[in-house]
Amino acid sequence: MKTPSRLEKLLEAGHFVVTGELGPPKGNNVAAVKKKAALLRGYVDAVNITDNQTAVVRMSSIATAVVAQQQGLEPVMQMVCRDRNRIAMQSDIIGAAALGIPNVLCLSGDHQQFGNQAHSKNVFDIDSIQLVGAMRRLRDENKLLDSDEKLDGPVKMFIGAAANPFAEPFEFRPYRLKKKVEAGADFIQTQCVFDLEIFEQWLSKARDLGLTERCHILAGVIPLKSGRMAKYMAEHVPGVIMPEAIVKRMVDAPKGKGGIEGVKICCELIDALKEMKGLSGVHIMAIEWEKKVPKIVEKANLFPRPAID
Amino acid sequence: MIVAQIKPLPEIAEGLEPHGKTLIVGCGGCTSICLAGGQPEVDQLCLELEQLFKEKGLNKTFEGYVVERGCDPDFIQELDILAAEFEAFLCVGCGAGAQLIAEQFPEKPVYPGVNTQFLGVNREVGWYEEKCRSCGDCQLAYTGCICPVTRCAKSIFNGPCGGTQREGRCELDAETPCAWVDIFNRLKTQQRVENIERIRQPTAWQNQKQGQLVHEAYRDRYTKKD
Known part of the structure; x- marks a missing residue:
């Protein structure tokens, strides 16, 4: 194993893994983190801790990851390129490693115009692919960017990156995935899958390029809460493609029962994804709906989660 | 070209209020082309500012002068013979030009009359688009x-x-x-x-301190010799 990550062990052992997501609170409410962690514990193999998602200021991913870890969850600390230059990023990664955080997910980050600090200056000193490269250098060579000096202590982290099969140019997306793998990504979590056909086309190309042999791909899924949420996501969330049939099922669900239909659709998607060759797991993004994760994991026959040290 | 946009009149007036006679300096280069700081804009600003202060009960005089290229000291020197009679300058050339005027007349306040926006192109008449971040x-x-x-x-x-x-x-x-x-x-x-399809490695950012460039052919001229 390259790292102490349990996620790595499970993936290398060939398990179909389940990761979840925990959004830090808009404040220092540790109890809120503990509450979410309690809902997810035992049902996911690792949990992504988002990094000021949608550019809204929240408790830092590094601090939240530590709290999650204390609650018995293995964190995947997300890190976006929007807010830190390469000095701050490498410093925070070293700090995270010192705190025992074993996984990191490297992302570009949503543009700041969407958040509550719309007048801020973004950084993007390096991009997500360059961050993956910096992570690999930190871990495998124990060196910083542009420096040949060895660091004082190993930085052993399992390196993740994101991929979106549902954004243009579709034809180029597998090649961008290839760049991430070549930069050093050990695992990939995708944008949420609703359209299985487009996803299979992307995955099939990834297989042809030999990428599913070189990294572990986890398909993102989101349980829809209501017809309104489905319509909003279908129409307004950049990089999401939702087939009309799914929107219709959600809109047609009896009043107050949208969530039941949403969980059902999510489990059906997971069932279909489990059958796809070259897929190593699912990433369940139950945004502010963590309490549904146990049900989804159970209904999708992914419970209990494998025990491994 | 450098694309600029005239600042809101009240903002310009706020800076100029403490001063007497002011020279509005335009530029025949970029800011003329983007309709922010050429002769017509300078003339109009003179009228509008005089009117604005008149409405406040203040009698202020504004005069205009357009240099051929505001980013060149040879042209800024034309202001030498005019400068004595003015208390302040309002520059509607780009921010680079404003600073050159200020260097030329360090004892007088220089105010920017435009917001320098970007390095770009004409899309259509009156429509500009940024193309380069230098x-x-x-x-x-x-x-x-x-x-x-x-x-x-x-x-x-x-x-x-x-x-x-x-x-x-x-x-x-x-x-x-x-x-x-x-x-x-x-x-x-x-x-x-x-x-x-190839990974671009992290950029060695070049614009993190003030740029200085001496053309190779002129190196000898500007290199201090012992």
Whole structure:
């Protein structure tokens, strides 16, 4: 194993893994983190801790990851390129490693115009692919960017990156995935899958390029809460493609029962994804709906989660 | 060219209020072309500012002068014979020009009359678009001559990010085209997509301190000799 990550062990052992997501609170409410962690514990193999998602200021991913870890969850600390230059990023990664955080997910980050600090200056000193490269250098060579000096202590982290099969140019997306793998990504979590056909086309190309042999791909899924949420996501969330049939099922669900239909659709998607060759797991993004994760994991026959040290 | 936009009149007036006679200096270069700081704009500002102060009960005099190129000391020197009779300057050339005037007349306040916006092109008459961030390490050779630093909202070098919307639009809004979709399409047309299949390594940013450049042919002239 390259790292102490349990996620790595499970993936290398060939398990179909389940990761979840925990959004830090808009404040220092540790109890809120503990509450979410309690809902997810035992049902996911690792949990992504988002990094000021949608550019809204929240408790830092590094601090939240530590709290999650204390609650018995293995964190995947997300890190976006929007807010830190390469000095701050490498410093925070070293700090995270010192705190025992074993996984990191490297992302570009949503543009700041969407958040509550719309007048801020973004950084993007390096991009997500360059961050993956910096992570690999930190871990495998124990060196910083542009420096040949060895660091004082190993930085052993399992390196993740994101991929979106549902954004243009579709034809180029597998090649961008290839760049991430070549930069050093050990695992990939995708944008949420609703359209299985487009996803299979992307995955099939990834297989042809030999990428599913070189990294572990986890398909993102989101349980829809209501017809309104489905319509909003279908129409307004950049990089999401939702087939009309799914929107219709959600809109047609009896009043107050949208969530039941949403969980059902999510489990059906997971069932279909489990059958796809070259897929190593699912990433369940139950945004502010963590309490549904146990049900989804159970209904999708992914419970209990494998025990491994 | 450098594209600039005239500041709101009240903001300009706020700076000038404590001063007496003011010279409004225009530029015959970029800010003339983008209709912010040429002769017509200088003339109009003189009238508008006089009127604005008159309404406040203040009798102030404004005069205008347009130098051929406000970023060149040879042309700024033309102001020497005029300067004595003015208390302050309002520059409607770009920010570079304003600073050159201030260097020439360090004892007098110089105010900017425009916001210098960007380095860009004429799209149509009165319509300008940013094209270059002067990053100092031109990337255009591998991106099909579309600048990712300027046009991508995240200035990423290995795009496109995951936020691209339908019809190749940026995650910012449905009106903004995704630079990286355009880069891909152009390279595809030219059968050069392999250009962006290789990882671009972290950039050695060149614009993190004030730029100074001496043309090679003039090195000797400006190099101090013992």
